[in-house]
Amino acid sequence: MNDLLEFLKKIDINTLAGPVLIMLVLSMMVLPLPPLLLDIFFTFNIAISIIVLMVGVNTREPLEFSSFPSVLLITTLLRLSLNVASSRIILLEGHNGTAAAGAVIESFAHFLIGDNITIGIVVFIILTIINFVVITKGAGRIAEVSARFALDAMPGKQMAIDADLNAGLIGEEEARTRRAKIAEEANFFGSMDGASKFVRGDATAGILIMVINIVGGLIIGILQHDMAVGDAAETYTLLTIGDGLVAQIPALIISTAAGMVVARVGTEKGLSEQLVGQLFANPTVLYLTAAVIGLLGMIPNMPHMAFLLIAATLAGTAWWLDKLVAEKAAAPAAASSAPPPAIMEQPLAEVSWKDVQAVDALGLEVGYRLIPLVDRDQDGELLRRIRGIRKKMAQELGFLVPAVHIRDNLEIRPNAYRILLKGVEIGTGEAYIGQFLAINPGQVSGELQGMATTDPAFGLPAVWIEASRRDEAQNMGYTVVDASTVVATHISNLLQSHAAELLGREEVQALIDHVAKEAPKLIEDLVPKVVPVGVLQKVLQQLLTDGINLRDFRTIIETLADHVGMTQDIDELTSAVRTALSRAIVQQLFPGEQELPLMTLEPALEGILLQAVNSKAGGGLEPGLAENLLANAAQQTENVENQGYNPVLLTPPGLRPLLARFLRRALPQLRVISHNEIPDSKSIRIIAVIGGSKG
Template structure:
């Protein structure tokens, strides 16, 4: 029904254009139609500017013809009113008197300038561009067809994709041919405007003196003003559409009807309709046109823009929800034997006793929690976690689960679905009775308590967590710990392409001329290994672009990047109003590490003997234990020269203890040393 209504509206609009040339129209209706003409021309210009792909405005040649006929029909109607009643309406009077200040000579000169710009500059250039583009498109068609056939024979595309590509090539060729002819409409419209202008002036002089009994001076003044106003109010929309013709040089026709195309393409940008409505309203407020002819058009455009914008938001939300549901269904779908051969980035396998966790029919919300985990890690670390493969494994114990990263088991745990995990606040309460266990994410001692003992544990100060939350927390921490392993070259390219959309100059300068995707990947992996978020990727790429011209060593580049992220690191490890308590590397330790730095072809490395390494581990472990017992987060602070080597030394023994340098902290941070590790 909607399709028929759109087609009927288009047909009636075209018929009304022809009727306008024959039937006289009142001045009030002409004012409304002239405002509509300006609005339509401005809409077409904005759509042509916002159109990105060739086929998004394929009906432009036909729209150009219709708008040209509409403008010429208005010229005929306004000429009839000017010569018959010596009245062109408020819009023409405004353009003839207000716009040019009542000076007919100025108006005539402005009209001639507009005609010259449209006819010689824009129209002539657009016609030439369309002609050359059509010729090159036709010449390139055989090569494009051969390329499609080659991809089809190689199995790179399907038959349906090949047909779609061939259709696109044919549509582009049709469009260029149509544009080559449509540019003639604009040229003819400019010539017709000059002729109509001359007819209005000469005919107006004669009719004003013979029929309306006006003097020569009165007749010349009145009809020249109205003729200039009529010419300007016609040529300004013509100039806008001529400009749109110059912008649209690569569009192709589609298989839909004209009414459907106009509805889907011309009015596919609701915000632009709101802009046009606002501009037309200002035109009525700031000029003698008044609000009477402006308000209906502006109100209609504003309401249509608001309505369509609201509809688009609903459709986007529905599309996003459908995509999310489809992704969940893909995770839930039973896998085939062939899929078992593929190594997934992340796998979560569980025994048959934990099936209710993932079964939505039994109240399980594990799949929803996984979606929230992926969003949380994207915000915290700036990486897109791959889809987590969830499956049951009969080889596991009923209540056991394991987590795999790229096919290798990295963590496991065991939970009781009918119990709650209770973690003590630091002291034990004999009233809390349960099954002793270890919290899987952080290795803390805990108890599995029943529903009856849950309230007792909470009143005793225990932290009580339900089984799904235990699994979700464990999975989150495992992904964070192994985030650097999940960031491959393909994932790095995707992140860089996302930055390219907003900062193309930065990406083009850095990649591939200065660094490769693999080089950037190594730096990002080193940051993730130390739990440094790479979400602020533009700053990271800026630092790499500044320093990669001097060194390609990923370790050194990572240090420069960390210094560029000093504000982020400061906020990550400090609390407002609180000093940063750290364990500092003493002069002896700094000297010992500096003296053992070796240089190789691959870069620098730390050559530390086992005895010295063990002494450092023991001293550092003692200081870290003091901070942990005091309820503080242990942080090691060293000079920028040895930070990365000290981190390499401590990584195997204490991977979760952050190592910072002085240059990675903001100057305003108050640093308080609660311990020092030194070598004598």
């Protein structure tokens, strides 16, 4: 006995409630019920429907009643089970009188339809039509449309959550909760769309059950119990109508609750507050309505008492609301006319650092048609590509590029995207999901029909084509890429060209901490005791600007430590580091080559430039000299590229920083190295001379 009590204590009633209820509902379909028990279950069904209606009325947003689809299914099964049980007892005991099926059915039959069976049938059919055609169909349509809109809005809502999370407005836990709520909302409306079919089917079943019970009762009463046709028709029809009304009235109540739940617009107010606050809040509307009703009441042969009473009530309510609004408006005015005591003064909220919004180091804004590319729930391909870009750049450059913060922007074109660096646009373009960009590399066998454009990453002529023409474009020599690849390539290209700007103090410190794990003594002895972090950052940025990676961080640190005591000039420190990294620089420019094909300056031009550098502290060039140098350098660079060589200019160490800065903007493909950066194991071959003839 004690063991049984301990077992019962461990049972969770909430866990058992659902299975027990389902089993009771199913058992009613197969087990005969006595009239008393049937009355209890009918009363329980009515009580459940009223509870559901009250919960639906007081629900502020649909997700507060997220179990409603399951409740709808269970209550429908309960009504059908009661229909089966009552039909059994009506057909078995109906010949004994209208009380044979229980007091509830008999009371509903006599109270609602009296002694006129025809009226009862008409009332039952009207209730069924209202439930089937109006309420249930409308609720199902609202649920269907809401489910569609909820699914369409999910990407934008997810992007908004990610934006708030990236901006630091919410935490990870709240972001996870919001995402779950969005998914649950879409699932809820989808479930409601399907659950509404239960109620419609229940209404259809109610009509069929009524016809079957009447016909079956007549056959059983007349043939088996020798009842007169009139008596059998009156008894079985009365019982059947009463049974149908007992089932359809709760069904109508629950259908109404379903319509209220799915039609609710999420606010902080309940339905009653909304109705009173929105229908009866405007006195002008009530005055106009009272005037119209009063005029109708004055028409001859109209029920004057009813119309004039309603008109007077509406006018009185409008007058009371006018008075209430006037009192509320007068209260602040009276309060402001008298100087408030100092103790009542409320200080203004102080401005805090929370009002300052940080700028993302890297940002990507997309139009709404490109949201599927960056939506996690839709397996956005661009997200994986961006992660791949950051991983590749970390391996190539030697530091971790900041994360790209992605958000949607309704102010740009639907298919457009913007790439931002510290809040400033550095690139823009358009992409079309489902289409491919056919890029003309310069040697194609024909023209493609499509939307002509320019490759945003490299500026090559291109055409947006349908997916069905992809093979055709490839056969004609075009380079064909999808929309996510277009955006990813553009991002990668811009990150490479702006790598120096991405290396802030935080990234430098993270790089130092990473190296400190492998070489703690090196970092401990040199940074920041010998090499200040600020100097280190500027040298690293200069190296990245020159296209040199930071993977050999130890050599960079050690070289700076050897030279920082002699000079603080960034150009001189950078030159020293470049000399130490000479093998890596040459390997990067000429992989696997023993003889280096290089460009050089004509000796006379070189002398003039050296004289200009030495004579002016800023290392400036005369406008005419600069223009001629740039034009000749562009021509020779094009010639070298046409020969299939990588354009690299060899200069004296003193000229390299000046020429690198001068030529970088106009000729980014032209690299400048100094004589000190050529390893002893390499030989050189001059293939072009700037300022003279080609060698």
